[in-house]
Amino acid sequence: MRSSEDNVARHPRDKAARRGRPAKLTARAYAPNTRAAYRAGWKRLESASLTLDTLDDAGLAMALTALDARGLAPATVALAASAAAKLADEAGRPSPKGPLTAKALKVIRRRSQGRGRGQAAPVTWRDADSSAVLAASGNGVGGLRDAAIIAVMSDGLLRVSECAALRAGDVSAEADGSGRLAMRRSTAGQEGDGAVLFLGRPTMERIAAWQSAARIDPAAESAEPLFRRVRKGGHVQPQGLSPLSVHHIVKARAKAAGAAGRVSGHSLRVGSAVSMVRRGATVSEACQAGRWKSGRMVNRYAAGEIAGRGAVARLRYES
Numbered sequence: 001m002r003s004s005e006d007n008v009a010r011h012p013r014d015k016a017a018r019r020g021r022p023a024k025l026t027a028r029a030y031a032p033n034t035r036a037a038y039r040a041g042w043k044r045l046e047s048a049s050l051t052l053d054t055l056d057d058a059g060l061a062m063a064l065t066a067l068d069a070r071g072l073a074p075a076t077v078a079l080a081a082s083a084a085a086k087l088a089d090e091a092g093r094p095s096p097k098g099p100l101t102a103k104a105l106k107v108i109r110r111r112s113q114g115r116g117r118g119q120a121a122p123v124t125w126r127d128a129d130s131s132a133v134l135a136a137s138g139n140g141v142g143g144l145r146d147a148a149i150i151a152v153m154s155d156g157l158l159r160v161s162e163c164a165a166l167r168a169g170d171v172s173a174e175a176d177g178s179g180r181l182a183m184r185r186s187t188a189g190q191e192g193d194g195a196v197l198f199l200g201r202p203t204m205e206r207i208a209a210w211q212s213a214a215r216i217d218p219a220a221e222s223a224e225p226l227f228r229r230v231r232k233g234g235h236v237q238p239q240g241l242s243p244l245s246v247h248h249i250v251k252a253r254a255k256a257a258g259a260a261g262r263v264s265g266h267s268l269r270v271g272s273a274v275s276m277v278r279r280g281a282t283v284s285e286a287c288q289a290g291r292w293k294s295g296r297m298v299n300r301y302a303a304g305e306i307a308g309r310g311a312v313a314r315l316r317y318e319s
Contacts (some may be wrong), residue, residue, distance in 0.1 A: 041083030121261025142277025
């Protein structure tokens with residue numbers, strides 16, 4: 001198979017070559033999202049005046065410094081550096097990442113501590129309930145789906161990728177009306193980890209309402225997506241939702257219900273952690289519910305609530 005470098009050499013009039021861009025990612029091993037991330041990273045470097053001719057250690061370090069000066073998050077800058085290395089490799093060129101690039105990234109990380117885009121705003125249990133009620137009110141089958149998504153993600157502290165991967169057979173009902181959610185994927189995206197999550201009765205009712213409206217038979221379609229695309233007119237499609245679609249649904253529904261701050265698909269997970277600690281859960285209990293291996297993220301998400309239960313609050317102001 002011809003390399004990207006061969007293609008550029010055989011097509012000197014190629015538009016990308018004239019612009020000084022490395023060849024496009026061609027390896028089939030790259031997932032679509034990975035290729036898209038690399039393309040976005042290279043586009044940012046182009047905006048910082050990096051070209052194929054200046055794609056070396058010094059040029060990359062200068063471009064990364066320019067991106068940092070524009071206020072981009074350290075992780076975004078680091079991804080741009082990785083994109084440059086990957087695209088250089090595809091073009092048959094040596095990696096531009098060297099000691100100057102490494103030093104620039106180190107300085108950027110140190111100087112940009114805590115800047116980034118900021119933590120996703122929490123959508124607490126109360127906010128999630130409001131968002132679900134509003135979504136289900138007068139929005140047809142799509143609204144019922146969105147209400148069920150919000151309820152499931154809030155109860156289960158799900159990531160958008162975990163929600164998108166759910167199948168109809170992953171949910172089971174208990175005699176008291178509550179439910180259990182069998183997680184087939186762990187934090188690392190591996191299958192069969194055996195995690196079982198609790199779903200409250202209101203959440204089970206929202207799932208049932210969505211399945212009834214969508215004519216989903218969990219028994220007959222246990223291996224099919226739980227949450228599916230809905231076209232205009234309420235036509236339910238067999239295809240499942242992508243993680244990006246779940247992200248947009250959560251963001252739109254939470255914003256419509258009045259959620260403030262930078263709401264994202266991660267906001268329900270953050271909000272549930274905050275709500276648990278606010279109601280008296282220990283960090284260990286929150287970690288178990290959210291499948292975190294350590295308390296670092298819980299301490300970050302619920303820092304204010306944890307401080308309010310600390311020694312100063314208890315011993316100085318509650319005694």
